[in-house]
Amino acid sequence: xxxxxxxxxxxxxxxxxxxxxxxxxxxxxxxxxxxxxxxxxxxxxxxxxxxxxxxxxxxxxxxxxxxxxxxxxxxxxxxxxxxxxxxxxxxxxxxxxxxxxxxxxxxxxxxxxxxxxxxxxxxxxxxxxxxxxxxxxxxxxxxxxxxxxxxxxxxxxxxxxxxxxxxxxxxxxxxxxxxxxxxxxxxxxxxxxxxxxxxxxxxxxxxxxxxxxxxxxxxxxxxxxxxxxxxxxxxxxxxxxxxxxxxxxxxxxxxxxxxxxxxxxxxxxxxxxxxxxxxxxxxxxxxxxxxxxxxxxxxxxxxxxxxxxxxxxxxxxxxxxxxxxxxxxxxxxxxxxxxxxxxxxxxxxxxxxxxxxxxxxxxxxxxxxxxxxxxxxxxxxxxxxxxxxxxxxxxxxxxxxxxxxxxxxxxxxxxxxxxxxxxxxxxxx
Ligand SMILES: Cc1ncc(COP(=O)(O)O)c(C=O)c1O
Numbered sequence: 001x002x003x004x005x006x007x008x009x010x011x012x013x014x015x016x017x018x019x020x021x022x023x024x025x026x027x028x029x030x031x032x033x034x035x036x037x038x039x040x041x042x043x044x045x046x047x048x049x050x051x052x053x054x055x056x057x058x059x060x061x062x063x064x065x066x067x068x069x070x071x072x073x074x075x076x077x078x079x080x081x082x083x084x085x086x087x088x089x090x091x092x093x094x095x096x097x098x099x100x101x102x103x104x105x106x107x108x109x110x111x112x113x114x115x116x117x118x119x120x121x122x123x124x125x126x127x128x129x130x131x132x133x134x135x136x137x138x139x140x141x142x143x144x145x146x147x148x149x150x151x152x153x154x155x156x157x158x159x160x161x162x163x164x165x166x167x168x169x170x171x172x173x174x175x176x177x178x179x180x181x182x183x184x185x186x187x188x189x190x191x192x193x194x195x196x197x198x199x200x201x202x203x204x205x206x207x208x209x210x211x212x213x214x215x216x217x218x219x220x221x222x223x224x225x226x227x228x229x230x231x232x233x234x235x236x237x238x239x240x241x242x243x244x245x246x247x248x249x250x251x252x253x254x255x256x257x258x259x260x261x262x263x264x265x266x267x268x269x270x271x272x273x274x275x276x277x278x279x280x281x282x283x284x285x286x287x288x289x290x291x292x293x294x295x296x297x298x299x300x301x302x303x304x305x306x307x308x309x310x311x312x313x314x315x316x317x318x319x320x321x322x323x324x325x326x327x328x329x330x331x332x333x334x335x336x337x338x339x340x341x342x343x344x345x346x347x348x349x350x351x352x353x354x355x356x357x358x359x360x361x362x363x364x365x366x367x368x369x370x371x372x373x374x375x376x377x378x379x380x381x382x383x384x385x386x387x388x389x390x391x392x393x394x395x396x397x398x399x400x401x402x403x404x405x406x407x408x409x410x411x412x413x414x415x416x417x418x419x420x421x422x423x424x425x426x427x428x429x
Pocket of ligand 1: 041102103104105106108131132134180181182207208209210233243244
């Protein structure tokens with residue numbers, strides 16, 4: 001490398017230094033702008049959050065915790081992390097917060113390391129019925145280290161079978177009961193889980209990754225008062241940076257912090273922690289509560305419009321930002337329907353329907369969510385048009401080109417990040 005090129009790298013921005021990556025990022029933004037994004041675990045982050053993510057805070061090594069770092073020069077890192085911790089605690093009314101987990105997965109693993117021994121029993125909802133692989137699935141580390149017992153949803157209404165949770169808890173005496181998941185559209189009745197946990201002397205964890213934004217806005221009961229641990233991501237309904245955090249009772253604070261660092265992770269991502277702080281600040285505002293109310297209204301309207309056009313909605317509707325379409329009465333598998341919808345500019349993901357008789361690689365469901373489209377301004381009328389596009393695409397004689405044009409027209413009417421090129425410019429000052 002010549003001295004000249006080093007000067008270039010020191011002073012130039014991404015477009016000049018790496019036009020290939022710059023152009024891929026620009027193309028990714030165009031893809032996001034041109035797609036009706038209904039993947040329930042996605043949203044579009046606030047510009048302020050994206051700016052914090054693309055900041056020089058990323059340069060600092062700050063292993064440890066505020067006031068107890070392994071490197072000098074962490075005074076400002078301490079202030080950033082403390083602000084994120086304090087805001088998380090205030091937002092959710094928690095006694096303790098750890099904002100360092102790199103992801104929802106590590107947030108969950110940290111809780112297990114804090115309170116379980118290998119071989120201990122976990123009682124959780126399996127992935128095939130709406131749980132998450134990190135809740136003890138054999139494909140995940142949690143399923144390899146711990147003994148998993150699964151409760152399920154009822155066959156008649158697809159709601160959690162709380163009687164079964166209690167029966168299994170009494171039989172297996174789990175050390176930890178886990179509630180929350182990635183494909184459960186209804187309210188998680190955490191108080192009922194608490195009663196069962198107390199009856200058998202188990203700890204209780206709620207993974208609110210999907211509905212944390214609704215909790216912040218007061219639209220889903222807050223699990224924090226009832227749980228020993230609450231885990232979450234910041235990038236789903238909270239519309240923050242990609243990452244995780246854990247809230248817990250004060251008595252578990254020390255074990256949790258040690259589990260996150262040094263047991264599970266290395267140095268924290270300070271830029272992400274700064275972005276989490278910004279996300280928590282926004283999530284406490286009345287404007288955010290208004291956004292979440294629109295997320296809920298749009299999910300309800302989408303469910304009603306799809307049901308009105310003869311698609312089965314699992315459990316008959318939703319209490320949250322997500323809904324599950326049951327394709328068993330159609331000729332579609334989840335995988336084929338996902339592909340077909342993608343061809344008309346609608347992004348959803350296939351999902352297993354609980355108690356499905358079809359083989360696991362031929363799912364019978366679709367999971368749809370409203371946070372991302374609501375973020376770009378879709379209203380209930382737009383959701384009616386989205387439902388019409390979806391139902392049209394699943395007809396045997398669908399005119400895919402005209403449906404795609406309708407999706408594009410909807411996206412054009414609700415611009416995403418107008419004027420932005422996809423990455424923050426360091427050089428702009
Ligand atoms: C309920 C739940 N927990 C944890 C995770 C894991 O989050 P991450 O992808 O950040 O590891 C997810 C992600 O899909 C999730 O839905």
